[in-house]
Amino acid sequence: MNRVLTCLFWLAIALVLTFITLPLAVVVAASLSPSSAVTFLPWEWTTVWYGDLLADRWLQPFLLSVKIATVVAGISGVLGVLAAYAVVYERIPGSTAIMAGLLSPLSVPQIVKGVAIVLFLSIIGLQGVLGTPALIAAHVVLALPFVTRMAATSLANFDGNLDRAAQSLGATKRQRLQHIVLPMIKPGVLSGVTFAFIISFNNIPLSVFLVRPGDTTLPIAVINYLEYSLDPVMAAVNVASMVFILAVIFLFEKVGGFSAQLHGGSK
Amino acid sequence: MNSFDIELVSVSKSFAGIPVVQDLNLQIPRGEFVSILGPSGCGKTTTLNMIAGFNTPSAGDVRVRGKSQNRIPPERRNLGLVFQNYALFPHMTVAENVGFGLRMRGTPKAEIGKAVDAALRSVRLDGFGSRFPKALSGGQQQRVALARAIAPKPSVLLLDEPLSNLDLKLREAMRIELKEIQEQLDMTFVYVTHDQEEAMAMSDRIVVMWQGAIAQQGQPGSIYRNPATRFVADFVGRSNILSVRRSIPGPTFLELCIDGTQIVLRSDCAGNNAVQSCCIRPESIALLNGSDSGTGLQNRLDGVVRRIVNLGAHVELLVEVATGLSLTVLVPSSRSSLVPELASTVTLGIDPQDVQVLSD
Amino acid sequence: MSTIALTAPATMPGAPARSSGYLVLAPSCLVLTVFFALPMGTMIGMSFMDAQSLSPTLLNYQRFFSDGLSLAGLFRTAVMSILVAVCVTVLGYPVAYYLARSRSRWRALVFALALAPELAGVVLRTYGWLIILEDRGFINDMLINLGLIASPLPLSKNLFAVVVGLAHVVLPFGILSLTTSIQGIDPNLERAAQMLGASRLSVVRHIILPLSVPGIVSSLLIAFTMAASAYATPALLGGARFKVLATMIYEQVLFYIDWGFAAVMAIALLIMMLVISFLGIRYEARRSSRRSTREGGAS
Numbered sequence: 001m002n003r004v005l006t007c008l009f010w011l012a013i014a015l016v017l018t019f020i021t022l023p024l025a026v027v028v029a030a031s032l033s034p035s036s037a038v039t040f041l042p043w044e045w046t047t048v049w050y051g052d053l054l055a056d057r058w059l060q061p062f063l064l065s066v067k068i069a070t071v072v073a074g075i076s077g078v079l080g081v082l083a084a085y086a087v088v089y090e091r092i093p094g095s096t097a098i099m100a101g102l103l104s105p106l107s108v109p110q111i112v113k114g115v116a117i118v119l120f121l122s123i124i125g126l127q128g129v130l131g132t133p134a135l136i137a138a139h140v141v142l143a144l145p146f147v148t149r150m151a152a153t154s155l156a157n158f159d160g161n162l163d164r165a166a167q168s169l170g171a172t173k174r175q176r177l178q179h180i181v182l183p184m185i186k187p188g189v190l191s192g193v194t195f196a197f198i199i200s201f202n203n204i205p206l207s208v209f210l211v212r213p214g215d216t217t218l219p220i221a222v223i224n225y226l227e228y229s230l231d232p233v234m235a236a237v238n239v240a241s242m243v244f245i246l247a248v249i250f251l252f253e254k255v256g257g258f259s260a261q262l263h264g265g266s267k
Numbered sequence: 268m269n270s271f272d273i274e275l276v277s278v279s280k281s282f283a284g285i286p287v288v289q290d291l292n293l294q295i296p297r298g299e300f301v302s303i304l305g306p307s308g309c310g311k312t313t314t315l316n317m318i319a320g321f322n323t324p325s326a327g328d329v330r331v332r333g334k335s336q337n338r339i340p341p342e343r344r345n346l347g348l349v350f351q352n353y354a355l356f357p358h359m360t361v362a363e364n365v366g367f368g369l370r371m372r373g374t375p376k377a378e379i380g381k382a383v384d385a386a387l388r389s390v391r392l393d394g395f396g397s398r399f400p401k402a403l404s405g406g407q408q409q410r411v412a413l414a415r416a417i418a419p420k421p422s423v424l425l426l427d428e429p430l431s432n433l434d435l436k437l438r439e440a441m442r443i444e445l446k447e448i449q450e451q452l453d454m455t456f457v458y459v460t461h462d463q464e465e466a467m468a469m470s471d472r473i474v475v476m477w478q479g480a481i482a483q484q485g486q487p488g489s490i491y492r493n494p495a496t497r498f499v500a501d502f503v504g505r506s507n508i509l510s511v512r513r514s515i516p517g518p519t520f521l522e523l524c525i526d527g528t529q530i531v532l533r534s535d536c537a538g539n540n541a542v543q544s545c546c547i548r549p550e551s552i553a554l555l556n557g558s559d560s561g562t563g564l565q566n567r568l569d570g571v572v573r574r575i576v577n578l579g580a581h582v583e584l585l586v587e588v589a590t591g592l593s594l595t596v597l598v599p600s601s602r603s604s605l606v607p608e609l610a611s612t613v614t615l616g617i618d619p620q621d622v623q624v625l626s627d
Numbered sequence: 628m629s630t631i632a633l634t635a636p637a638t639m640p641g642a643p644a645r646s647s648g649y650l651v652l653a654p655s656c657l658v659l660t661v662f663f664a665l666p667m668g669t670m671i672g673m674s675f676m677d678a679q680s681l682s683p684t685l686l687n688y689q690r691f692f693s694d695g696l697s698l699a700g701l702f703r704t705a706v707m708s709i710l711v712a713v714c715v716t717v718l719g720y721p722v723a724y725y726l727a728r729s730r731s732r733w734r735a736l737v738f739a740l741a742l743a744p745e746l747a748g749v750v751l752r753t754y755g756w757l758i759i760l761e762d763r764g765f766i767n768d769m770l771i772n773l774g775l776i777a778s779p780l781p782l783s784k785n786l787f788a789v790v791v792g793l794a795h796v797v798l799p800f801g802i803l804s805l806t807t808s809i810q811g812i813d814p815n816l817e818r819a820a821q822m823l824g825a826s827r828l829s830v831v832r833h834i835i836l837p838l839s840v841p842g843i844v845s846s847l848l849i850a851f852t853m854a855a856s857a858y859a860t861p862a863l864l865g866g867a868r869f870k871v872l873a874t875m876i877y878e879q880v881l882f883y884i885d886w887g888f889a890a891v892m893a894i895a896l897l898i899m900m901l902v903i904s905f906l907g908i909r910y911e912a913r914r915s916s917r918r919s920t921r922e923g924g925a926s
Contacts, residue, residue: 023755109856368823
């Protein structure tokens with residue numbers, strides 16, 4: 001009986017892991033398949049579709065997505081750290097309420113946020129702002145609470161005794177912030193910034209209302225294309241996009257070592 | 268040949284190539300209260316886990332009542348286990364916890380109720396059945412863990428340092444209770460601990476483990492009086508351990524020349540001329556005043572008192588008897604008039620039967 | 628959503644600096660006010676207004692409750708989200724148990740596999756499912772070639788496809804939540820049950836499952852909220868035949884340009900989410916209060 005249960009257990013895990021990896025494997029395989037009909041099990045491999053990647057149709061949105069994601073990551077990073085600093089480190093009064101307010105966008109679905117923003121901009125006559133500026137603003141609203149929360153958690157876990165020790169050795173607040181506090185919360189902040197980049201780059205529900213023809217992000221360009229055809233080029237685009245994200249994470253990991261956060265810091 | 272309740276036959280266990288238990292042979296007869304005593308890392312918990320079935324021996328056989336357990340999973344061994352952190356099921360009441368084992372065996376509800384009541388009564392927790400573990404104190408939780416383990420009437424009860432999370436007074440009280448319960452139930456107890464006082468107080472037999480092997484086993488008194496090795500002498504109780512440079516066997520005694528000094532001690536132990544060290548318990552060293560000449564055979568040493576530590580019931584003296592050699596002496600506080608002053612000269616008397624020869 | 632104790636550790640030195648604190652907080656507050664608070668307020672206001680004349684009216688709300696389509700959409704969204712929540716929790720549980728208890732070297736690999744799809748992005752995964760489930764996709768192609776069926780099974784552009792796609796998207800989060808919860812269960816409890824004679828099945832039934840209920844509830848809630856607010860996956864896998872609130876809102880805004888009505892739908896979705904979150908918080912609160920009344924008896 002025990003053995004049956006154990007077998008079922010391992011079988012369940014195998015099935016679930018297969019379920020998880022199946023679409024990914026399929027897309028990678030489709031991107032290498034020569035036939036334009038998207039059937040599986042290609043018998044020949046080709047990278048012809050990857051050649052299409054540099055076409056304007058994909059390159060423009062890709063570059064725009066990167067630009068927006070970088071700006072968003074930067075802005076949310078700075079604002080998030082400042083906000084966390086004010087609430088957690090400086091302990092300004094009313095911090096619970098303020099933090100709740102700063103995190104409140106997290107409970108609102110992205111679609112709803114997107115609708116609200118596009119309505120707002122139209123009502124006050126700022127339709128011209130749609131496209132890149134609106135996207136940046138909306139993505140910041142999306143990412144900021146995450147970054148704030150991650151920075152706040154990092155700060156909350158920071159051992160105040162270290163700061164006190166520095167104080168007893170004569171360091172001013174500015175020196176302490178620069179040499180003690182910021183370096184110690186760096187992993188947490190960097191994961192937040194990376195996270196902000198990724199959710200901005202991959203974002204759809206929010207962006208769907210804010211793009212303009214010619215001024216569109218990569219994921220939106222992809223969905224628009226998908227509504228009409230299932231070209232294998234899509235597979236190549238998607239795979240390339242994923243590789244790009246992995247490269248970004250790898251880069252950030254090198255710079256900030258936030259796997260330390262994963263292994264040591266996370267609870 | 269007796270059928271032992273527990274028998275370990277040449278049991279060894281390695282983790283990732285590192286041996287933790289080496290060729291262990293142990294026999295535990297029915298009804299005995301056996302303690303496995305040793306410092307952390309000596310292999311005692313691993314041994315217990317092998318008896319329970321959570322670790323499989325790398326070599327050797329674990330037998331319960333003569334039957335080999337190597338292929339039998341823990342849930343079919345019918346042994347009880349009391350965990351160090353109690354491991355009470357937080358989502359069940361005390362009664363449900365205690366009745367769990369019987370429930371797993373398919374015992375009818377009415378019988379479970381009676382057995383639970385009996386188990387709770389034997390740990391003196393009558394009426395606690397409907398409470399939840401979170402609402403109980405540490406000592407009460409520990410007793411529920413005990414009741415739960417004994418309710419299914421296992422052949423042997425294994426206890427993994429069950430008292431280590433309790434404070435001192437409670438621990439001392441629980442030692443007596445545990446021993447009483449064991450005698451009442453006439454159950455075999457295998458008790459793992461690092462606390463030698465605990466082991467001495469409760470056990471019929473102590474098995475001292477070190478570095479994966481048995482250093483010595485026997486009755487508490489005899490282990491205390493006649494430790495076999497340096498480790499046992501040092502771990503069980505306190506002792507003065509002296510290195511021996513040369514040993515001269517005599518007709519009824521052994522003469523030990525203490526290394527680094529001119530001191531010669533007489534010992535009643537049978538021995539040969541290859542003795543390496545000896546040990547003397549601090550409480551067996553007497554302070555002789557001038558007129559008291561002691562018995563003729565007693566060892567006499569002069570020394571200077573270097574340190575006095577008040578331990579409450581006793582006073583501990585550090586007496587320098589030779590350059591580089593000091594002995595710890597324990598004097599009862601009730602005889603405060605006997606306690607010498609710091610830096611004064613004293614004469615120590617040591618009976619030859621208190622000079623114990625060690626094998627290493 | 629988890630609440631973190633974001634109060635500063637008591638060891639933070641120095642007196643609170645009010646002015647510099649508020650100053651530093653200002654940019655965040657500004658951004659959120661202009662791009663979040665104000666738009667939300669505007670949207671709520673719009674729901675009470677006629678889209679053309681901008682005069683106050685309850686017509687939008689009336690329409691929402693009476694036109695049959697909107698309520699059907701709400702219902703469909705709820706049903707789909709519940710199905711996704713259940714699938715995610717059921718599928719994720721074995722993996723979570725393994726991740727929580729295993730100490731083998733494969734654990735890191737399984738962990739990476741379970742979470743990695745999250746990095747691939749929603750579009751890639753949904754596209755993958757499209758390829759698999761389409762009429763001319765992988766499954767149908769294979770079944771037809773093997774002669775098992777004559778015409779393709781309708782596996783896409785319906786509830787089934789959306790549930791499968793969303794379950795896949797949300798699964799990593801469910802696994803993460805369940806793993807954390809199971810890790811919180813003392814492993815000695817399982818061993819104690821074993822010593823008392825419980826078979827593996829009994830240990831799961833009597834010990835593990837009851838104690839993972841909070842984690843299961845949490846996973847269900849997270850999965851529900853993520854599924855209900857999803858757009859891309861239902862859009863691609865549900866198509867025109869299976870619409871959820873998110874896709875209907877999109878239509879209203881960009882095709883019908885009926886902003887008042889869109890606002891009502893958006894508010895309906897928001898309310899559904901808030902109700903679920905509220906239920907979750909109440910469940911948490913009731914659990915902790917039940918625990919503390921039990922502890923009340925400790926001596």
